Amino acid sequence: MAYDHKRIEEKWRNEWRKRGTYHVDNDTAKPKYYVLDMFPYPSGAGLHVGHPLGYIASDIVARFKRHSGFNVLHPMGYDSFGLPAEQYAIQTGQHPAKTTEENAARYREQMDRIGFSFDWDREVRTSNPDYYKWTQWIFLQLFNSWYDPKADKARPISELIARFESTGCQGQDAEVLTGDVEEAMGPFTAAEWKSFSERTQQMVLQHFRLAYLSDAWVNWCPALGTVLANDEVKDGVSERGGHPVERKRMPQWSMRITAYAQRLLDGLDELDWTTSMKEAQRNWIGRSTGASVKFAVDNDYIEVFTTRPDTLFGVSFITLAPEHVLVGKYTTDAQRAEVEAYVKAATNRSERERQAEVDKVTGVFTGSYAKHPFTGADIPVWVGDYVLAGYGTGAVMAVPGGDQRDWRFAKHFNLPIIAVTEGADIGKEADERKDAVICSEGFLKGLKVADAIPRAIQELEKLGAGEGRINYRLRDAAFGRQRYWGEPIPIYYKDDIPYPLPESELPLVLPEVDKFLPTETGEPPLARAKNWSYEGMPLETTTMPGWAGSSWYFLRYMDPKNEGRFASPEAINYWQQIDLYMGGSEHATGHLLYFRFWTKFLFDQGLIPFDEPAKKLVNQGMIQGTSKKAYALALLSHGTVGANVEFKLIETDRLPRVLVPKRIYESWGTLNEADRQAIVDVEERLRTIGKEQTPGASGYLMATGAYEFHVDIRLVDDKTNELNLDGFRTSRPDYSESIVLENGPYITTSEVDKMSKRWMNVVNPDDIIEKYGADTLRLYEMFLGPLEQSKPWDTHGIEGTSRFLKKFWNLFFESDVISVSEEAPTEAEQKVLHATLKKVTEDIGKMSFNTSVAQFMIAANELGALKCHKRDILEPLTIALAPFAPHIAEELWSLLGHSDSITTAKWPQWHARFLEESNFSYPISFNGKTRMHLEFPVGLSKDEVESAVLANPEVQQRLEGKTPKKVIVVPKRIVNIVV
RNA sequence: GCCCGGGUGGUGAAAUGGUAUACACGAGGGACUUAAAAUCCCUUGGUCCGUAAGGGCCGUGCGGGUUCAAGUCCCGCCCCGGGCACCA
Structure with a gap:
C-alpha cells in the first residue's frame, strides 16, 4: 500500500472530531501543562505558510506533553475586534460581525487541515458578548480600584473614600498621581472632603482610579478618526494604514499602567523569556533614577527631573516644553508675542517633523528668571521644543557643560557654558562621562559623579529644594477608541460625571448603527445608536482598544462557558500560569505589557493566585x-x-x-x-x-x-x-x-x-497540503531551521521531508503489504531507535525541532538500510513521530493493531545501555590537526590510550623519531600530540 | 547614537572548547524503464600534487589574543536583521 496522504489525513481529521480526541477536562488527577499560541486576528487574506510556524511548534510540545502524562490545555480562538473589519465595513456597508465570522470560518478550516490538537470546545472570540461581558467586568474592577503605593497593590476605591472621610488626603497619598494626570492637587482634610460636592468628589477620584477619564495628550489620527496608543504609532504615522498622527489634548479613557511600572520591571527577572524581549520591555518602561529639583520663581517654583543632580552647579538656564502649563505664567509682557508664536508653531509641528529636524535648535526666552537652589543665582527660563511635555515634569535644568543637547542649545543662543567636570573641553562639546570628577566650586568639588549624586540629593533635601526621585518613561495607556468595532465601555454619564454601569447590566451589547462612521458632529459611531442610554442617562460612546480582550483571554480558555464568572477559581487554580506562550516578537511592548499589567491587577484583587501570565515565552521567527x-x-x-x-x-x-x-x-x-x-x-x-x-x-x-x-510568483517557474x-x-x-x-x-x-499579498509572493498552506499533505508541511516548517530565526520559504526543499515520510511508511510494508515482524531487534537496530529517542526527547525540551526532524530522517535511512521491519523498533518510533506528523503516526498505529488513539500512548524512554559502544575510534591529531584514526576499547585509561597511540608504527613514522612535548588524551573524544 | 540578535558550502542549515559542513535541497553521474515520472545507488567546501591509490595546503565576516586544541572563549573592527531614541 503506497502512502496516500489525502486518504489518511481526511480519515483521521474525521475520526478525531468524532471521537473528541482533543477534548480536555478540567478535573483530572494528572499534572497540568498549558501551551498557548497568541490568538490571531482573522483577516480576510487567510493564513499563509508563515502563520502556522508557531502553532506547529506549540502543537508538537502539546502532543509531547500529553504522551508524557500531562493534561494539556492547548486552545485557540480569535482576537476578533479590530480595525480592518471596520474599515471594510465602512467601505462596503457589511457588518463587521459578518466578515469576522467568515474570516474566522476560513481560518478554522485552514487550521483544521494542518491537524492541530486544539480543543475547539474552548474557542474564545473577543467580539462575542459572552466573552466581552467579562472584559467589561474587568474594566469595572479597574474603574473601582486605586493603587496604594504603601501596600504596593491595587485596592478598592471604597477604601480610599473611607480614608478620605476619616483622614482626608495628606502627604504620601498624593504620590499616586502618576502618568499624564500629574497635576497639582493639594492635600485636603476629611472635613473638606465631606464638604466637596458630589461632582468635585468624583473629579478627585478620577485622579486615583486605575481606569480613568481625563484630559490627556493623545495620538490623534484624523484619517482613522481615532486615538492610537504609542505602540500603534510608528514614525509619526499610524502603524495600520500609515496615516498621519498628531498630538492633541482631549478627554480620554486611560489605564494607569504607570502605577505598575516598577512591578512590571521587577517581574521580568523571574521570567523565562528571551533577553531581547525582556530588554524591549525594560526600555519601554524606561526607569531612571535621579532627583526632582525645585527652582523658585517668585513665590512659585518650576520642578525639574534630572538624573545628574551632581551637575547642578553647571545649570545656566531652564528649558520648559512648549506645552508646559507654566509657560504662559512666566512669560513677561515684553516676550509674550514671541513666546506665543513659538509655542503655536511648536505644537503644530508634527511628531515626524520634530523627529526629522533633530539638528535644528529652536527656542525662545520667557523673560523670567528662577533662583538656583544652591547659589541663588538668577537662571533664565527658556522654552524649547527639544523638551518633551510627556516626560519627567516637562522641564529640564540645562547643564550645557554636561549634556550635549543643552550644549547645542546654549551655543545656538549664546548662553553661558559652565564646566562641571575636570578635564572637560567645553569649547568643543559637553562632557557626558559618568566616571568624571566634579570640578564645580562648593561641596561637590573633587567628588566622583557616583558619589556627587547622593551628596547633591542630600543637600537638596536639607534645603527642601528637591529629593531623590525615580522616573519612568512608560506612559498611561490610552484606552478609548472613537470606533465602532470594539467592546463598549460600561460607563454612563450623570451631569457629565462618569459612573460605572451595574454588573447586572453586563454585557453592554454593541448596538446596531446605521453607518460605521462618526456622526456629523464628530461623535464616535456609537452616538448613532438608538436609545444608547442607561435609565435615561447617556452611555459612553467610545469603545475599548484591541488590546483589552487579549489582556486576559488566557484565563477564559480555562473555563470558557462559565456564565457566572470570568473563570471559576477551581479552573484557575488547576491550570495556573501559561507554561509555554508562543507568538511574534512584534508584541513585545504592546500586548505582552498590557497582558502582564492586567494579570497583576487581577492578582491584587485576589481573583487569581499568580501575578505573571506566562512563565516561558518563545518567539517564532518570520517566514x-x-x-x-x-x-x-x-x-x-x-x-x-x-x-x-x-x-x-x-x-x-x-x-x-x-x-x-x-x-x-x-x-x-x-x-x-x-x-x-x-x-x-x-x-x-x-x-x-x-x-x-x-x-x-x-x-x-x-x-x-x-x-x-x-510579478506573481505563481507565474514564474521555480527552477x-x-x-x-x-x-x-x-x-x-x-x-x-x-x-x-x-x-x-x-x-x-x-x-x-x-511574505505578503502586496509582493505577490504568498504561499498558501492549502496548496502545499493538497500536494504533499499536512504531515509533510508540519515537518518541513520545522525542518527549515531554528524556530526563533527568520528564514525564507523555499517550496523546493519540501521534497526532502515528503520523501522521508514515504521512507518511514515503507518500513512497515513489503511489496505494498503491511509486514511488521515480532522478531527481537538486533543491537544495531536498538541503537538507531534509542539514539533517535534520546535526540528527539532532548530536542523537544530545547525546542530544537529542525534537528529532531533530521534525526528521524537518519533513523529512517539507517533502518531502511538494515531492512528493519520489527515492531519493537517501529512502534516506539511511531509514537515519537506522532507529535510532528500526527496523521501518518495515527494510521500506522492503527495498522499495528491498536484501537486507541496514538495520542494516549506513553512516550517511549530511551536507554543508555543500547547506545554504549565497546570501541571508540579516536581522531589522532598532531598539533591540533587530525591526521588519522585509531580504534581502542572505551574502557582504556588515559595512559593506556597514550602508550597504545605512541606504540603505533604510523604515529612513530609521523613523529620521525622526535619525542612529543605533550600528549593530550580526552577519553572517548580525541588524542592530540604536541610536537 | 544606544540596546538586543546574527554572519559557516551553490541554498536551508548542523556542531557539551575536542574529527567543521550532520540532515535536506540543488547540481553532476549511474541503475531500473521503450520513454518519462517515481524509486534506488554514487559524487559534491576550495585549491594544489598524482595515471591511480592516495596525499598536501587553505578554509566558519575581518584583525589580534587565550588554549595542547577556537565556528564556539576574550579584545578591537566590518556587515545584516530587530527594538528604542532630542528620555533630561
Whole structure:
C-alpha cells in the first residue's frame, strides 16, 4: 500500500472530531501543562505558510506533553475586534460581525487541515458578548480600584473614600498621581472632603482610579478618526494604514499602567523569556533614577527631573516644553508675542517633523528668571521644543557643560557654558562621562559623579529644594477608541460625571448603527445608536482598544462557558500560569505589557493566585517569501511644441511594455553597445506602433531608464525563473501587450521579502497540503531551521521531508503489504531507535525541532538500510513521530493493531545501555590537526590510550623519531600530540 | 547614537572548547524503464600534487589574543536583521 496522504489525513481529521480526541477536562488527577499560541486576528487574506510556524511548534510540545502524562490545555480562538473589519465595513456597508465570522470560518478550516490538537470546545472570540461581558467586568474592577503605593497593590476605591472621610488626603497619598494626570492637587482634610460636592468628589477620584477619564495628550489620527496608543504609532504615522498622527489634548479613557511600572520591571527577572524581549520591555518602561529639583520663581517654583543632580552647579538656564502649563505664567509682557508664536508653531509641528529636524535648535526666552537652589543665582527660563511635555515634569535644568543637547542649545543662543567636570573641553562639546570628577566650586568639588549624586540629593533635601526621585518613561495607556468595532465601555454619564454601569447590566451589547462612521458632529459611531442610554442617562460612546480582550483571554480558555464568572477559581487554580506562550516578537511592548499589567491587577484583587501570565515565552521567527521581480522600460515621449501648431504626442500608456533583463535596469547609463543598440531598435519599433495607434502623432519617444516590479510568483517557474508570459499578459491588463526586449523567454530575478499579498509572493498552506499533505508541511516548517530565526520559504526543499515520510511508511510494508515482524531487534537496530529517542526527547525540551526532524530522517535511512521491519523498533518510533506528523503516526498505529488513539500512548524512554559502544575510534591529531584514526576499547585509561597511540608504527613514522612535548588524551573524544 | 540578535558550502542549515559542513535541497553521474515520472545507488567546501591509490595546503565576516586544541572563549573592527531614541 503506497502512502496516500489525502486518504489518511481526511480519515483521521474525521475520526478525531468524532471521537473528541482533543477534548480536555478540567478535573483530572494528572499534572497540568498549558501551551498557548497568541490568538490571531482573522483577516480576510487567510493564513499563509508563515502563520502556522508557531502553532506547529506549540502543537508538537502539546502532543509531547500529553504522551508524557500531562493534561494539556492547548486552545485557540480569535482576537476578533479590530480595525480592518471596520474599515471594510465602512467601505462596503457589511457588518463587521459578518466578515469576522467568515474570516474566522476560513481560518478554522485552514487550521483544521494542518491537524492541530486544539480543543475547539474552548474557542474564545473577543467580539462575542459572552466573552466581552467579562472584559467589561474587568474594566469595572479597574474603574473601582486605586493603587496604594504603601501596600504596593491595587485596592478598592471604597477604601480610599473611607480614608478620605476619616483622614482626608495628606502627604504620601498624593504620590499616586502618576502618568499624564500629574497635576497639582493639594492635600485636603476629611472635613473638606465631606464638604466637596458630589461632582468635585468624583473629579478627585478620577485622579486615583486605575481606569480613568481625563484630559490627556493623545495620538490623534484624523484619517482613522481615532486615538492610537504609542505602540500603534510608528514614525509619526499610524502603524495600520500609515496615516498621519498628531498630538492633541482631549478627554480620554486611560489605564494607569504607570502605577505598575516598577512591578512590571521587577517581574521580568523571574521570567523565562528571551533577553531581547525582556530588554524591549525594560526600555519601554524606561526607569531612571535621579532627583526632582525645585527652582523658585517668585513665590512659585518650576520642578525639574534630572538624573545628574551632581551637575547642578553647571545649570545656566531652564528649558520648559512648549506645552508646559507654566509657560504662559512666566512669560513677561515684553516676550509674550514671541513666546506665543513659538509655542503655536511648536505644537503644530508634527511628531515626524520634530523627529526629522533633530539638528535644528529652536527656542525662545520667557523673560523670567528662577533662583538656583544652591547659589541663588538668577537662571533664565527658556522654552524649547527639544523638551518633551510627556516626560519627567516637562522641564529640564540645562547643564550645557554636561549634556550635549543643552550644549547645542546654549551655543545656538549664546548662553553661558559652565564646566562641571575636570578635564572637560567645553569649547568643543559637553562632557557626558559618568566616571568624571566634579570640578564645580562648593561641596561637590573633587567628588566622583557616583558619589556627587547622593551628596547633591542630600543637600537638596536639607534645603527642601528637591529629593531623590525615580522616573519612568512608560506612559498611561490610552484606552478609548472613537470606533465602532470594539467592546463598549460600561460607563454612563450623570451631569457629565462618569459612573460605572451595574454588573447586572453586563454585557453592554454593541448596538446596531446605521453607518460605521462618526456622526456629523464628530461623535464616535456609537452616538448613532438608538436609545444608547442607561435609565435615561447617556452611555459612553467610545469603545475599548484591541488590546483589552487579549489582556486576559488566557484565563477564559480555562473555563470558557462559565456564565457566572470570568473563570471559576477551581479552573484557575488547576491550570495556573501559561507554561509555554508562543507568538511574534512584534508584541513585545504592546500586548505582552498590557497582558502582564492586567494579570497583576487581577492578582491584587485576589481573583487569581499568580501575578505573571506566562512563565516561558518563545518567539517564532518570520517566514519570508521569495519575490520574483521583473524589469521594464520607462518610456517618455517628447517634442517641441510650436506656439500655433496642433501637436499630438505618442501616448506611452497605450504602447506595449518592454520587459528587459535586470542587467539593463542596473547598468542604465553605462550600457554596453549591444544593449544600447537593442534599446534603440525597440524605441524605433515602439515609435512606429505609437504613430499607428495615435494618428497624427509626432515627436519623439525614448526610454529613460528601467523600473522593477513584482510579478506573481505563481507565474514564474521555480527552477528556471522563467516568466509564464501568457499567464502574465492575461492576469495583468496593463501588460497585456508586453514584449520581451530579447525575443524568447523572460527570466525574472528572486529576492527575499516579507511574505505578503502586496509582493505577490504568498504561499498558501492549502496548496502545499493538497500536494504533499499536512504531515509533510508540519515537518518541513520545522525542518527549515531554528524556530526563533527568520528564514525564507523555499517550496523546493519540501521534497526532502515528503520523501522521508514515504521512507518511514515503507518500513512497515513489503511489496505494498503491511509486514511488521515480532522478531527481537538486533543491537544495531536498538541503537538507531534509542539514539533517535534520546535526540528527539532532548530536542523537544530545547525546542530544537529542525534537528529532531533530521534525526528521524537518519533513523529512517539507517533502518531502511538494515531492512528493519520489527515492531519493537517501529512502534516506539511511531509514537515519537506522532507529535510532528500526527496523521501518518495515527494510521500506522492503527495498522499495528491498536484501537486507541496514538495520542494516549506513553512516550517511549530511551536507554543508555543500547547506545554504549565497546570501541571508540579516536581522531589522532598532531598539533591540533587530525591526521588519522585509531580504534581502542572505551574502557582504556588515559595512559593506556597514550602508550597504545605512541606504540603505533604510523604515529612513530609521523613523529620521525622526535619525542612529543605533550600528549593530550580526552577519553572517548580525541588524542592530540604536541610536537 | 544606544540596546538586543546574527554572519559557516551553490541554498536551508548542523556542531557539551575536542574529527567543521550532520540532515535536506540543488547540481553532476549511474541503475531500473521503450520513454518519462517515481524509486534506488554514487559524487559534491576550495585549491594544489598524482595515471591511480592516495596525499598536501587553505578554509566558519575581518584583525589580534587565550588554549595542547577556537565556528564556539576574550579584545578591537566590518556587515545584516530587530527594538528604542532630542528620555533630561
